[in-house]
Amino acid sequence: MSNEATEAFARPRRPHADKRPASIGPTELDWAPGWANRTISGVGDFLDFALRAVALIPHALRSYPSEVFRYAGVLIRGSSLVVLFMLFNLGLEAGLLADTQFRPLGITSLNGAAVSVAIFRGCVQVLLGWVIAAKIGCGLVTEIGAMRINEEVDALEVMGMNPISYLVSTRIMAVVIVSPGLIIMGYWMSFWGPWLVDVPFLGSTSDGAFWNYLFALQNLTDFIIVTIWAVSSIALPTLIGAYFGYTAKGGPVGVGENTAKSMLISMATVSVIATIIIQLAYGVDANSPIGN
Amino acid sequence: MSINSDYSQQGAGRGGVGVEETSNAVEIVEVTKAFGGGPPVLDGVSVGLREGAITTMMGPSGTGKSVLLKHVVGLLEPDDGEIRIFGDDLWEMTEEQRFELRKRFGLLFQDGALFGSMNIYDNVAFPLRKHTRMSESEIREVVMGYIQEVGLEHALDRAPNEISGGMKKRAGFARALVMKPEIVMFDEPDSGLDPVRTRLLCELILKTHQEHGGTYLVITHNIDAAQTVSDYIGVLYQGKLADYGTTDDVFNSDVPMVGQLLRAEPDGPLGME
Amino acid sequence: MGVIVTSEQVQRPRTAAQRRNPYGGTTSAVVARMPGPTRNFLVEVGGMLALLGRVLVVTAKHPAEILRPTLDYSYVTLRRCWFPVTVALGGFIVFLSVAALVFFDQLGAVGIYPPVIMRVCIESFTVWAVALVLAGIVGASLTSELGARRVRDELDALYVIGVDPVRELVAPRVLTAIALTTLMSFPAVALSLLTTQLAGAYYASESSAEFYHYVFDNLAPMEMFLAALNCLIAGVIIGTVCAYKGMNAGGGSEGLGKAVNQAVVVSFVALWMTQTLYTGITQGIFDLGRFR
Ligand SMILES: Nc1ncnc2c1ncn2[C@@H]1O[C@H](COP(=O)(O)OP(=O)(O)OP(=O)(O)O)[C@@H](O)[C@H]1O
Numbered sequence: 001m002s003n004e005a006t007e008a009f010a011r012p013r014r015p016h017a018d019k020r021p022a023s024i025g026p027t028e029l030d031w032a033p034g035w036a037n038r039t040i041s042g043v044g045d046f047l048d049f050a051l052r053a054v055a056l057i058p059h060a061l062r063s064y065p066s067e068v069f070r071y072a073g074v075l076i077r078g079s080s081l082v083v084l085f086m087l088f089n090l091g092l093e094a095g096l097l098a099d100t101q102f103r104p105l106g107i108t109s110l111n112g113a114a115v116s117v118a119i120f121r122g123c124v125q126v127l128l129g130w131v132i133a134a135k136i137g138c139g140l141v142t143e144i145g146a147m148r149i150n151e152e153v154d155a156l157e158v159m160g161m162n163p164i165s166y167l168v169s170t171r172i173m174a175v176v177i178v179s180p181g182l183i184i185m186g187y188w189m190s191f192w193g194p195w196l197v198d199v200p201f202l203g204s205t206s207d208g209a210f211w212n213y214l215f216a217l218q219n220l221t222d223f224i225i226v227t228i229w230a231v232s233s234i235a236l237p238t239l240i241g242a243y244f245g246y247t248a249k250g251g252p253v254g255v256g257e258n259t260a261k262s263m264l265i266s267m268a269t270v271s272v273i274a275t276i277i278i279q280l281a282y283g284v285d286a287n288s289p290i291g292n
Numbered sequence: 293m294s295i296n297s298d299y300s301q302q303g304a305g306r307g308g309v310g311v312e313e314t315s316n317a318v319e320i321v322e323v324t325k326a327f328g329g330g331p332p333v334l335d336g337v338s339v340g341l342r343e344g345a346i347t348t349m350m351g352p353s354g355t356g357k358s359v360l361l362k363h364v365v366g367l368l369e370p371d372d373g374e375i376r377i378f379g380d381d382l383w384e385m386t387e388e389q390r391f392e393l394r395k396r397f398g399l400l401f402q403d404g405a406l407f408g409s410m411n412i413y414d415n416v417a418f419p420l421r422k423h424t425r426m427s428e429s430e431i432r433e434v435v436m437g438y439i440q441e442v443g444l445e446h447a448l449d450r451a452p453n454e455i456s457g458g459m460k461k462r463a464g465f466a467r468a469l470v471m472k473p474e475i476v477m478f479d480e481p482d483s484g485l486d487p488v489r490t491r492l493l494c495e496l497i498l499k500t501h502q503e504h505g506g507t508y509l510v511i512t513h514n515i516d517a518a519q520t521v522s523d524y525i526g527v528l529y530q531g532k533l534a535d536y537g538t539t540d541d542v543f544n545s546d547v548p549m550v551g552q553l554l555r556a557e558p559d560g561p562l563g564m565e
Numbered sequence: 566m567g568v569i570v571t572s573e574q575v576q577r578p579r580t581a582a583q584r585r586n587p588y589g590g591t592t593s594a595v596v597a598r599m600p601g602p603t604r605n606f607l608v609e610v611g612g613m614l615a616l617l618g619r620v621l622v623v624t625a626k627h628p629a630e631i632l633r634p635t636l637d638y639s640y641v642t643l644r645r646c647w648f649p650v651t652v653a654l655g656g657f658i659v660f661l662s663v664a665a666l667v668f669f670d671q672l673g674a675v676g677i678y679p680p681v682i683m684r685v686c687i688e689s690f691t692v693w694a695v696a697l698v699l700a701g702i703v704g705a706s707l708t709s710e711l712g713a714r715r716v717r718d719e720l721d722a723l724y725v726i727g728v729d730p731v732r733e734l735v736a737p738r739v740l741t742a743i744a745l746t747t748l749m750s751f752p753a754v755a756l757s758l759l760t761t762q763l764a765g766a767y768y769a770s771e772s773s774a775e776f777y778h779y780v781f782d783n784l785a786p787m788e789m790f791l792a793a794l795n796c797l798i799a800g801v802i803i804g805t806v807c808a809y810k811g812m813n814a815g816g817g818s819e820g821l822g823k824a825v826n827q828a829v830v831v832s833f834v835a836l837w838m839t840q841t842l843y844t845g846i847t848q849g850i851f852d853l854g855r856f857r
């Protein structure tokens with residue numbers, strides 16, 4: 001073997017390896033308790049993962065479009081009915097409560113208003129987030145987690161595919177494709193549910209009054225705010241589910257534990273988002289066309 | 293009268309040590325089992341486990357050895373056929389009677405099945421605490437005896453997920469034996485152990501059998517282990533009992549598949565399917 | 566060579582097996598002829614009811630033996646879940662009170678805000694949120710814990726040792742779910758009152774004296790009783806569904822994840838439906854909306 005060739009082999013693989021700082025790994029805050037360090041590094045890991053997954057969406061669309069649409073189909077067939085049914089049920093409950101509370105006061109004609117403000121501005125989003133966390137988020141943990149445990153993720157990497165792009169970004173893109181329809185249909189369900197209870201069943205208000213008040217108390221600003229809210233209530237549980245699936249370890253038991261953990265964190269996150277958005281958007285200004 | 297009775301005249305294996313003819317402690321009669329509408333995993337298997345003898349079940353992977361064993365302890369109910377323990381049909385009993393009967397069983401699961409929430413000592417002590425009125429100090433005496441026999445004194449306080457597969461096996465072994473069961477079953481006691489440990493475990497099985505007696509059923513893929521410990525060997529293949537007999541008989545069997553399995557030959561009826 | 570001897574015993578008619586035929590009885594024969602999905606649904610519901618029945622029988626037979634592990638498990642669960650439950654539930658309640666306030670503020674009717682929101686919380690939304698949060702957090706962790714034991718063969722090991730896993734493991738867990746759901750409703754209702762009052766004080770400058778005057782004037786014992794009963798039903802659903810799914814977790818790397826996922830989704834759907842039914846029935850029977 002020639003001398004040059006050996007030298008070529010001996011060249012450091014990373015030319016600037018020695019110039020890097022000694023430690024660029026996760027740093028611990030010495031003064032903070034262990035759980036705080038773990039939480040911070042967990043959130044950091046999650047953000048890292050989520051940003052990477054989102055950044056890889058164009059790559060996923062270019063490379064694995066069929067996977068995107070396949071999973072979108074899975075979502076439409078498998079999850080959308082449950083979600084819409086739940087929101088319809090929420091509407092039924094809301095219509096029922098509006099009637100029982102307003103009937104003694106003689107203001108049942110305002111039922112539509114109650115639905116448009118109390119339900120449309122938040123309840124729909126929170127419950128949507130919770131259902132998505134249960135149905136789609138946990139589903140992702142199970143699916144991706146099982147692949148991780150079966151070493152399919154490693155196999156993908158060995159085959160030269162980017163597992164985050166192939167497994168995660170495609171699924172996130174599918175959720176992005178499905179969610180506008182899901183959100184709009186969800187709103188619709190949460191309007192028709194109370195209509196069904198209040199107008200034909202209990203007769204507490206007239207058809208015209210119901211829709212009139214329903215739309216009188218909302219405007220475009222509302223729609224934009226609640227839709228942003230709904231999107232974040234869908235996006236975060238999805239990303240959290242994908243993260244916990246991707247980082248599953250410890251065999252089937254680990255997948256089960258991660259599923260439970262992702263549910264827990266998603267639920268809490270959705271609630272926290274609700275608390276923050278309602279203060280930001282409506283705490284100061286009720287944004288209403290009447291009374292102000 | 294009992295099944296397998298045509299073998300009763302023949303001498304027993306286990307290095308030529310004779311075993312007296314006894315009745316069957318466990319009789320598996322024409323047991324058929326299929327899962328979820330698939331093809332039957334067990335297809336009319338009949339075999340008896342002689343009281344006081346060590347019977348080994350062998351067979352290629354996935355032929356239903358573990359399923360057969362789960363039938364014997366009543367974890368699975370056969371689609372057809374009967375399981376008789378000391379002459380009584382397991383599935384004619386009430387649930388209570390079955391639980392009562394299971395106290396006479398000991399079972400080492402394929403991967404130990406130790407309780408993850410307890411340490412090794414508590415795992416081994418668990419059956420005693422549940423079923424006897426012994427004081428804690430008496431329990432300690434009994435448990436430590438078995439734990440020393442399997443050589444786990446140094447790992448008493450460790451949780452099952454902190455010990456190796458072989459240690460789990462040995463802890464499961466101690467737990468299976470601690471109630472001095474009359475029927476003891478081992479599902480692949482030697483899988484995942486190195487050759488020396490396998491040898492020692494075989495000796496341990498033989499030693500405990502000699503000391504406490506009882507009917508043993510061992511499932512193994514290890515030909516040496518089978519030869520060392522068994523009085524009788526049964527071979528399961530494609531849901532049926534392909535061969536059964538004393539150790540020497542089966543090792544000299546002229547059933548092609550059995551010969552191939554015991555001599556680990558690549559050519560023969562067995563393939564990778 | 567060995568061919569198995571066929572004794573006369575072997576050839577006798579296998580009546581025992583025929584008697585044990587799972588599809589032998591009339592009901593079972595009907596169920597067996599159902600189309601696949603309906604049959605699976607019926608079998609699942611039947612399995613859950615059977616499990617619940619066994620839990621109740623075992624508890625009635627050995628109350629003293631089950632109390633101790635129930636308390637232990639409740640303690641463990643509370644210690645593990647109090648924080649996420651508080652965040653998820655607290656967030657929802659804070660959000661709900663602000664949303665309700667915004668609504669009444671818009672109508673210019675902050676005066677009727679306390680009793681109405683109090684009723685809406687007690688009669689439905691707080692209880693509902695408690696049920697969903699506990700299903701998603703406590704229920705999921707219960708399923709993953711029992712399922713882990715199933716996957717590791719621990720349940721089979723208990724059977725073989727001669728210990729009934731229903732008595733040893735399932736009953737304490739189901740009872741814990743029932744107890745926690747029922748007991749959690751009281752602090753949750755108290756918290757909703759507090760946040761509603763604070764929201765009133767901050768956003769609409771309502772005095773706390775007036776608020777509590779209104780609230781306690783309109784709070785009937787029947788409402789508290791019905792709320793507790795509602796939570797009890799929710800707890801039974803959560804405990805049974807989650808324990809059943811854990812007990813029947815499939816093997817393989819996705820078996821356990823699937824079990825947790827299904828446990829959460831099934832209990833969500835069941836809770837959602839029973840909640841609407843319960844509100845409809847109780848509102849129909851008791852005239853709860855009456856103002857005093
Ligand atoms: N609970 C179950 N549900 C469905 N199929 C099952 C179940 N238990 C076992 N089987 C199937 O029964 C067959 C026999 O399994 P079993 O575990 O008894 O094999 P084995 O002979 O013990 O193999 P090994 O030597 O690898 O342990 C397998 O094909 C398995 O898939």
Ligand SMILES: [Mg+2]
Pocket residue numbers: 357358359402479
């Ligand atoms: Mg096996």
